[in-house]
Amino acid sequence: MKPKIWIYLLLICISVSCQKTENKFVYVEGKDIYSPQGELLHLKGVNLGNWLLPEGYMFKLRNCNSPRKIDQAIRELIGNSATTAFWDAFLENHITEADIKWLSEAGANIIRLPFDYRLLTNDDFLGRDIHGYQYFDKAVKWCEQYNMYVLFDMHGAPGGQTGDNIDNSDGYPWLMVDEGMKQKVTEIWQEIAERYADNTTVIGYNLLNEPIPHYFEADSLKHNLEPLYKRITKAIREVYQNHIIFIWGAVWETDFSVFSEPFDDKLVYTFHKYWMPPEQKEIQEYIDFREKYNVPILMGESGENEDAWVKDFRELLDKNEIHWTFWPYKKMDNTRGPMNFNKPQGYDAFVRYAEGDRSTFKKIRALKDSIDGTDPKQIVDVLNQYVENSRFENCYPNKGYCDALGFTDFY
Numbered sequence: 001m002k003p004k005i006w007i008y009l010l011l012i013c014i015s016v017s018c019q020k021t022e023n024k025f026v027y028v029e030g031k032d033i034y035s036p037q038g039e040l041l042h043l044k045g046v047n048l049g050n051w052l053l054p055e056g057y058m059f060k061l062r063n064c065n066s067p068r069k070i071d072q073a074i075r076e077l078i079g080n081s082a083t084t085a086f087w088d089a090f091l092e093n094h095i096t097e098a099d100i101k102w103l104s105e106a107g108a109n110i111i112r113l114p115f116d117y118r119l120l121t122n123d124d125f126l127g128r129d130i131h132g133y134q135y136f137d138k139a140v141k142w143c144e145q146y147n148m149y150v151l152f153d154m155h156g157a158p159g160g161q162t163g164d165n166i167d168n169s170d171g172y173p174w175l176m177v178d179e180g181m182k183q184k185v186t187e188i189w190q191e192i193a194e195r196y197a198d199n200t201t202v203i204g205y206n207l208l209n210e211p212i213p214h215y216f217e218a219d220s221l222k223h224n225l226e227p228l229y230k231r232i233t234k235a236i237r238e239v240y241q242n243h244i245i246f247i248w249g250a251v252w253e254t255d256f257s258v259f260s261e262p263f264d265d266k267l268v269y270t271f272h273k274y275w276m277p278p279e280q281k282e283i284q285e286y287i288d289f290r291e292k293y294n295v296p297i298l299m300g301e302s303g304e305n306e307d308a309w310v311k312d313f314r315e316l317l318d319k320n321e322i323h324w325t326f327w328p329y330k331k332m333d334n335t336r337g338p339m340n341f342n343k344p345q346g347y348d349a350f351v352r353y354a355e356g357d358r359s360t361f362k363k364i365r366a367l368k369d370s371i372d373g374t375d376p377k378q379i380v381d382v383l384n385q386y387v388e389n390s391r392f393e394n395c396y397p398n399k400g401y402c403d404a405l406g407f408t409d410f411y
Helices: 002-022 067-078 080-093 097-106 133-145 179-195 222-239 284-293 307-319 347-355 361-370 376-390 399-405
Strands: 027-029 032-034 044-047 110-116 149-156 202-206 244-248 267-272 297-301 323-326 330-332 339-341
Touching: 067 080, 067 347, 067 361, 067 376, 080 376, 097 133, 110 133, 110 323, 133 149, 149 179, 179 202, 179 222, 222 244, 244 297, 267 284, 284 297, 307 323, 307 399, 330 376, 347 376
Parallel strands: 044 110, 044 323, 110 149, 149 202, 202 244, 244 267, 267 297, 297 323, 330 339
Antiparallel strands: 027 032
């Protein structure tokens, strides 16, 4: 009997070993996230903000602050063809392989990739119908080459989940109440999941960024959020089973009261935290949620602060074994991020025009006449220089901020 027992035990070991080697994807087990090889992961990285959903404040704009508003201001100044050429150059150069290589060498192992849904549809994105999977594919290819993971983040959803500039919406989170938009967002995520079903560099899908802020009577909308997450997840699971679903709380991703028990065995719950004391009490509710439901948590956005604050908060997250992706990676003329680039000479003329009163055609004409430096050729040169300055080769790290994130080898 003994030889048979040993053979039986050997077969069990071989079976278990095969199961482990067959796991090609990052996976969730309890409160932890593991690599395909079974190694415990601590996700640490940044957001590639402003690339696939331009944000006004990163263009030094305050009121002209969403992609469509920025695009409109540029078209008024230089015309359609030149504006299209600018955006093509921006999308091609703002993030490149060199940026991903640098991040990997600095110590990051994940990038969160914010995008506007319009990039993947026939809806107007930056003034035209654009086919944006090429940018997704590039990011995934670069991350695969440099051993990093990609988290797709729908920053702007159909109808708008936030109702502000950051989702490029019409000023209200219509997605929460519009059945047509709910169906559209579900179909887009299913299409993304189908496209990347076998890709092991894609860690998962961040279904909605910062849904339902406080100024829309959030309590009257919040009950719509988890059912929508369940609907999208069900559609994704119809075409694939492997990637992780990342779901975010309401009210700028701070409110986990919208969640009941986990509804999928591959969920990560995420929160955002800005401009608060970097103290244990500020994150304890998320840790308590993790302990109660035995699920991983990710701090999806923070930063935009002084180096000392960023260091204290990052160390607090690490101490509590919380995964993190700080916001953002690259900004113009600003030290509150890992990477910086110079503002072009003459750029202030563009800002003055974009921020001016352009409510009528008469005022548009008058405004252009009143600001030196808004000649079309001058603005084209300024915007071309913006693109050139933002290329990795012309950027420079903010040493203090990089130190605060624990990044190394960035000289």
